[in-house]
Each structure stands twice: as C-alpha cells, then as structure tokens.
Amino acid sequence: MNIPFTAQLINMCAALLLLIAFAMLSQRRILSLINLFALQGLILSFSTAVVAYTTSQHHLYTSAALTLLLKVIVLPLILHRLIRKLNIKWDVETMFNIPTIMLIGLALVVFAFNLAAPISQMAGTVTKSTLGIAMASVLLSFLMMITRSKAVPQVVGFLAMENGLFFAATSATYGMPLVVELGIALDVLVGMFILGIFFFQIRVAFDSLDLKHMEKLKED
Template sequence: MDIQITEQIIIMLAALVLLTAFAMLVQRKIYGLISLFMWQGIFLALTTAFVGYIAHRYHLYISAVLTLLLKVILLPYILRMLIIKLKISREVESVVNVTSTMLIGIALVIFSYQLTAPIRQNSAFVAQSIIAIALATVMIGLLMMITRRNAVTQIIGFLAMENGLFFAAISATYGMPLVVELGVAIDILIAAFVFGIFSLHINTTFDSLDVDKMAQLKEDY
C-alpha cells in the first residue's frame, strides 16, 4: 500500500477516535455509550495495526489484536453484564448542558494542540498531529467523568481515558514494550472487575448509582 494513503488512513482513524470521544460526551443512553466505546476500540485497534504497518513494528499487530479482544469484546461484555445485574439498561442519564460540555471539549482540543506543539516538532513520526488528538481524547475522557453522575458511565469515562493514553503511547513512541502493554491490559481488566463489584455494592447500599448520593456520606456541619 502507498505510504501516503496509509498515513491518510491513520489520520482519518485518529479523527474518528476523537469523534467517538465527543459522541460519548453527549450520549445519554447507556447502551449507546457502550457501543460507542466499542467503536472507539475498533478504531484504536485499526490505528495500531496501521501504525505497525507503516513503521514496521510488528509487535504492534499483537497490541492491535489485544486491543480488539479486550476493548471491543471483553470489556463491553463485562459492562453489559453489569448493566443487566444492576437493572439500569433503560436508564437515561441527565447530562449537564450538552452545548457547554462540548464547548469545553473543543477548548480542550485547541489546548492540547497548543500544548503538543514542541513535541510535534521533535517527533519523527509521520503523522505527528495525532499526538494532539490523543491528548485531547484523554482530557475528554476525564471531562466525561466529571460531567456524569452515574457510576457505570464514569467507569466508561475512565476506560475512554485509558484509550486515549494508549493512543498517545502509540502515536508518540510507537507503543510501549509488549510486556508493559500486557501488564496494562491486565490492569484494565482487573480495574473493570473491581469497578463492577464496587458499583454493585454502591447500588445495594444507596439503592442508586448516582454518585451525588455519596455526598450523604459526609458529615454535616
């Protein structure tokens, strides 16, 4: 394949990752969120594979397969199970003002672009500007955690943030060594389990997954 076309495809995929991040920011329905997360995983895996191809780092193919397994199949499955257990499958979440959230998101994109300017100049990678996208994805994940109330959607926000970090690693240094990546993958998996168990407990204790309710834990003065 032509190098130029591959590059173009990588940039495209990066944009799609960003697009899914924004879509997750405004998606109300929890199933919709999970499928968006799946899509993000798919785009991420594809990016990884293409970067591996263009840079001749073949261990990235393994990373891509790992991403596909973990983020497209396993994690969504766990989340779905969690939702069924918690009986919140049809819940519609109130999102704080969509427009202003998105505005902040756009500001974050500009911010990360400004921030990564020195890195981009030094990087040898062909499509340097996607580092900015990666950083923006991380920040948008964090933003999503801030704006959501439901514990499960916050978990998804966390996972989206991790996606961004993974993406940043790939775009900046062609990915971490395979051992580290495996470790991170297992970490994520365990985190998902722990989160799941916690949410179940939160649900049984408070009869709700709204994290605002946890403010009641605080002593009044």
C-alpha cells in the same frame, strides 16, 4: 500534498477517535455509550495495526490484537452484562447543559493541540500529527468523567481515557514496550472487575447508582 495512503488512513482514524470522544461526551444513554466505547476500541485497534504495517513494528500487531480482544470484545461484554444485571439498560442520565460541555470540550481540544505542537515537531514518527488528537481525547474523557453523575458512565469515561493514553503512546513513540502494555491491559481488566463489584455494593447501600448519594459519606 503527497501524503502516503497509510498516513492518511491513520489521520482518518484519529479524526474518528476525536469524533467518537465528542459523541461520548454528549451521549445520554448508557447502552449507546458502551457501543461507542466498543467502536472507539475497534478504531484504535485498526489504527494500531495500520501503524504496525507502515513502520514494520511487529510488536504493535500484538498490541492491536490485545486491544481488539480486550476493549472491543471483553470489556463491552462485561459492561453489557453488568447493565443487564443491574437493570439499567435503558437508563437516561440527567446531565449538565450538553452544549456548554461541548464548548468546554472544544476549548480543551484547542489546548491539547497547542500543547502537542512542540512535541510533534520533535517526534520523528509518521503518526506525529495525531498526538494532539490523542491528548484531546484523554482530556475529553476526563471531562466526561467529571460531568457524569452515575457510576457506569464514569467507568466508561475512565476506560476511554485509557484508550486515549494508548493512542498517545502509539502516536508519539510507536507504543510502549509490550510488557508495559500487557501490564496496563491486566490492570484495566482487574479494575473493571473490582468496579463491577463496587457497582453492586453501591447499589445495595444507596439503592441507586447515582453518585450524588455518596456525598452522605462525608464527615462533618
């Protein structure tokens, strides 16, 4: 096996991303969850930079820098401030049975790899082997959104899903055009602000950020 060092580096990053996705899936503490999210952003940014270096796609450096700025610094900071203001820093979530969720997650990973195999064969990028992992992390983040009962972890799940999509784009086609990426970055930022405002509103209306209270909104 003679895989170049950079490709090995990218594969390692992909493996780490998958690991972090599982870690997020099983993490009960909100604070740790945000830290994991920041770590995921860091690895994503690093792997994008490596891809940029390997393939000399210079716009990917910009993407990497953007990811670093937004997902490692700005968004975690906002989230930290939010949980401090909402005073839920040490909240522990009640969740479904974690081992069951992990098992479902494993099944999803198998599904994602199976799904990505034919696409990977067609793609001519050095990163093609990581497409399966990217899709797996998208699905795992989605699963995380479904299993969480509180608002903040759901938002973190949403942001992690965006990370997975970004990674999928990088590994399949060396990233989207810069304009699209800038647009998505702005969307995520604005979405975060709006959701932050919603947190306060939900808290005022229901005295809690537990989303099961919102079931009352249903019309009978």
